[in-house]
Amino acid sequence: xxxxxxxxxxxxxxxGKTTAGRAVADRLGWAFHDADAxxxxxxxxxxAEIFAAEGEPGFRDRESRTLAExxxxxxxVIATGGGVIxxxxxxxxxxxxxxxxxxxxxxxxxxxxxxxxATTAARRPNLTAAGGLDEVVRLLAVREPLYRDVxxxxxxxxxxxxxxxxxxxxxxxxxxxx
Numbered sequence: 692x693x694x695x696x697x698x699x700x701x702x703x704x705x706x707g708k709t710t711a712g713r714a715v716a717d718r719l720g721w722a723f724h725d726a727d728a729x730x731x732x733x734x735x736x737x738x739a740e741i742f743a744a745e746g747e748p749g750f751r752d753r754e755s756r757t758l759a760e761x762x763x764x765x766x767x768v769i770a771t772g773g774g775v776i777x778x779x780x781x782x783x784x785x786x787x788x789x790x791x792x793x794x795x796x797x798x799x800x801x802x803x804x805x806x807x808x809a810t811t812a813a814r815r816p817n818l819t820a821a822g823g824l825d826e827v828v829r830l831l832a833v834r835e836p837l838y839r840d841v842x843x844x845x846x847x848x849x850x851x852x853x854x855x856x857x858x859x860x861x862x863x864x865x866x867x868x869x
Contacts, residue, residue: 697789705804706794708770714857716768793842
């Protein structure tokens with residue numbers, strides 16, 4: 692981590708990155724950026740539409756560009772997409788430019804949150820043929836070592852309010868900044 696004031700929130704879809712990220716940014720008086728929302732705005736399409744038109748490689752290219760752009764600033768809290776850690780260059784950007792908080796929850800909790808969010812189905816594609824809880828379990832098995840590799844702290848989100856998650860992130864960030 693460098694001295695640049697950037698806080699990245701990483702983790703699987705449904706861990707609360709956007710909600711907690713807003714709370715962290717509010718407490719610090721910093722700007723908040725949802726990388727997926729900014730990617731969609733720049734493309735003029737949802738992530739599902741980008742996947743349909745360009746496939747996963749096209750989406751991941753856009754995701755990498757968005758991360759590079761967002762990480763060039765300061766005084767920002769950035770909620771990343773769940774798969775941002777899949778590319779080595781993205782992991783290097785995360786490690787080199789800011790403090791990285793990995794938000795976690797059980798696969799069952801994540802599936803409950805995802806399936807309860809009406810906007811998720813419209814905006815996000817299934818990433819495996821199976822979809823559902825099976826997809827969450829399979830993708831977490833691949834992604835968890837990558838999240839762990841870049842994270843400065845892991846913050847469990849199950850049963851915690853967004854304010855409690857934000858407080859845990861800020862406590863860890865403050866300790867790392869000393």
